[in-house]
Amino acid sequence: MILTVTINPLLEKVLYFKSLNEFSANRSYKEELKAGGKGINVSRQLNYLGVENLAFTFLGSNNGKDLRSTLTKEGINFTAIASKSETRWGTVIHNENDNSIKSYFSPNQELTEKEVTDFIAKLEKVIPNHSIIVLSGSSPCKEADRIFPAAIEIANNEDKIVVLDTYGDHLEE
Numbered sequence: 001m002i003l004t005v006t007i008n009p010l011l012e013k014v015l016y017f018k019s020l021n022e023f024s025a026n027r028s029y030k031e032e033l034k035a036g037g038k039g040i041n042v043s044r045q046l047n048y049l050g051v052e053n054l055a056f057t058f059l060g061s062n063n064g065k066d067l068r069s070t071l072t073k074e075g076i077n078f079t080a081i082a083s084k085s086e087t088r089w090g091t092v093i094h095n096e097n098d099n100s101i102k103s104y105f106s107p108n109q110e111l112t113e114k115e116v117t118d119f120i121a122k123l124e125k126v127i128p129n130h131s132i133i134v135l136s137g138s139s140p141c142k143e144a145d146r147i148f149p150a151a152i153e154i155a156n157n158e159d160k161i162v163v164l165d166t167y168g169d170h171l172e173e
Helices: 038-048 061-073 113-129 142-157
Strands: 002-006 010-017 030-036 053-060 078-083 088-095 100-105 132-136 161-165
Touching: 002 038, 002 113, 002 142, 010 061, 030 038, 030 061, 038 053, 038 132, 053 061, 053 113, 061 078, 078 113, 113 142, 132 142, 142 161
Parallel strands: 002 053, 002 132, 010 088, 053 078, 132 161
Antiparallel strands: 010 030, 088 100
């Protein structure tokens, strides 16, 4: 079984337009609410391939509740640590006229030291039950920068395969 870890999840609203007019109001003909974040996207693709997996993330405030519901509706098996800070949201604009996509994101979650410590403690419990650990995406804040290095250390101690897809300051760790 594969564990995917997303420390910067996203509640994503996708708006579809036949075309966009820069100088007037535009109304979409369809919208979708999706669970986002790189590791969650990996879980979605693993589901598509029929590979058993568990997504592990943070969920906070009202957007976190909506993200929890969206993960469930999408059939993504997940576990989460609650955070006081609002889960970030994003809006994706899909213009079918020129097949362009534009994305807009709210600020990242601000996680507390306790939330990060709780996340790492849960990693210590779930990593031994998985053969491959996928750590994906950016770090939402300085406090979270220690999560991926801790996960790698735990996985190495358990002789697990680790895949890391990230960027930013915490990549140096």
